[in-house]
Amino acid sequence: MTTVAEPTLVRAEQVRKSFGMHEVLKGIDLEVRRGEVMCVIGPSGSGKTTLLRCINHLEKITSGRLTVDGELVGYEQRGDKLYELTEREVARMRSTIGMVFQHFNLFPHMTVLGNIIEAPCRVKGISRTDATDIARRLLDQVGLGGRESWYPRQLSGGQQQRVAIARALAMEPKLMLFDEPTSALDPELVGDVLDVMRDLAGSGMTMFVVTHEMGFAREVGDKLVFMDDGVVVETGTPKDVIAKPQHKRTKSFLSKVL
Amino acid sequence: MSDTPGPPDPARQIKAVPVRHPWRWVTVAIIAVLVAMLVHTLAFSKVRRGKIESRWQWGIVGHYFFSSPVLHGAEHTVLLTVVCMAMGIVGGTVLAVMRLSPNPIVSSTSWAYIWFFRGTPVLLQIFFWYFVAYLYPAITLGIPFTHVTFVHITTQSVIGKFTAALLGLGLNEAAYMAEIVRAGIISVDEGQTEAASALGMHRLLIMRRIVLPQAMRVIIPPTGNETISMLKTTSLAYSIAYVELLYAVQLIYANNYETIPLLLTAALWYLLMTSVLYVGQYYIERYYARGSARSLPPTPRQRLLTTLTTLRRTPNPQIDDILGRPHA
16 A cells, blocks of 8 residues: 655644543644654643654554554554554564664663664564674764673763664664653763764654754754644744744743743 | 961871771670680580580581481482572563563462462471372373373372472472562663563563563572572471481481581581572672673672782882872
């Protein structure tokens, strides 16, 4: 059904998500096109991280429709019925989507190399030698060549986050999700991580970035989404949204962060 | 006031009278006396039992320490400990993973097992397995609720003293280990599981490759505890006349009435074996600490080498300056 010509990679239609009685996403509509960098900003508790986690099914949506590359996330439609995917099918879907966490979540008991080759070897079945070659290339790409045998604890936060990016890229994902990737970093380390992300965007990777870095959003983002209280308040090019926000809530948020 | 001290000279080292600790010397004196008394009574004190001999009868201890029945008993104790702990660790890990399963049937099965085996005395369980042949004289393999059987053996031919002791101690240990492993698993940050799932790893792979290796740091110290405890609990097998270390010495002193020195022999063997376990635990802990500390703690051998090399090191004024030491 899906063809390479399909320009939309992520499509959300009236996506809702509740935790018990508390509704976090209240009908989200958005579209990420192939090769596009979408930045999502908004106050804490606005639902932006939850939305990101729904895209690789770390959270199940309560209603609406969410597709990645034309396939429903977490479900399969046969006729007019939805079937839940099995654990293995969900895992296979996740292996095509890279994710970078606010707190890096590197595996502390494995070396940098071990962290990067774990999933390619165990999930994709790539040989250790090939995976190691890929890992070396990716480490060079994120500016950490030669750190293969270091343990995460021996690296600075910025270095750990760059290893985490390399780890996600080793699975050759079609989409990269970034969940506030620089929020846990010391200010002087933010630049290195953003540089890596800028290069990645330049190479044509489709990226969905939840961030507080307005400079990055303005410079690298193709689209900027402002979310508040579980809804998309405003969408547009970063320049337009940041320079001339249309909504009162966007204006008040931007006045606090800029 | 003309004798106010001038501004402190920043280059001069502070010279102050250190705090005195007179009570330390009192404690040292008391402990020294107590230790001297202990050494005296253990090693030098003599009593008359027909003839004059040492109170603790070290000669008899020495005579039996490497005797073949005692060695045999010690060997059985080690065998029981190793096999029961293996059963406990494997069974406990399975039970812990089951307990954390999202499937309610699986998790409550595990809960029920733990409830039963922790809730009854282990001695009772050993007896129960020993006498299980009265309850089920034969073990058959076939289709349940029909008369079709493929294998038929008598229970007595399978469950002897050794097997009964294994089942009693091992199945009981699994229940305790399950809680230890579960504590280890839930101590691992949830972000680890999320990161692994986001990479497309499935539940069991995440458990085996990501969660359990990290849980080991929490699991090992109490497991060492359990192993030491198991080594001593195997002595309960004497109740079904299985000849482990304690029963072995009992058989000897039942004949020659040298009760105390033979109990002492067993005690020394138990101490020796638990000491070996300490060493093993140290190295296992060190192995699983990799990546968690900035540098691994040195092994005793490395520590010794470092001490020796620092003692012989050539003087280095620069390091002395940094450490504030006077130049050699």
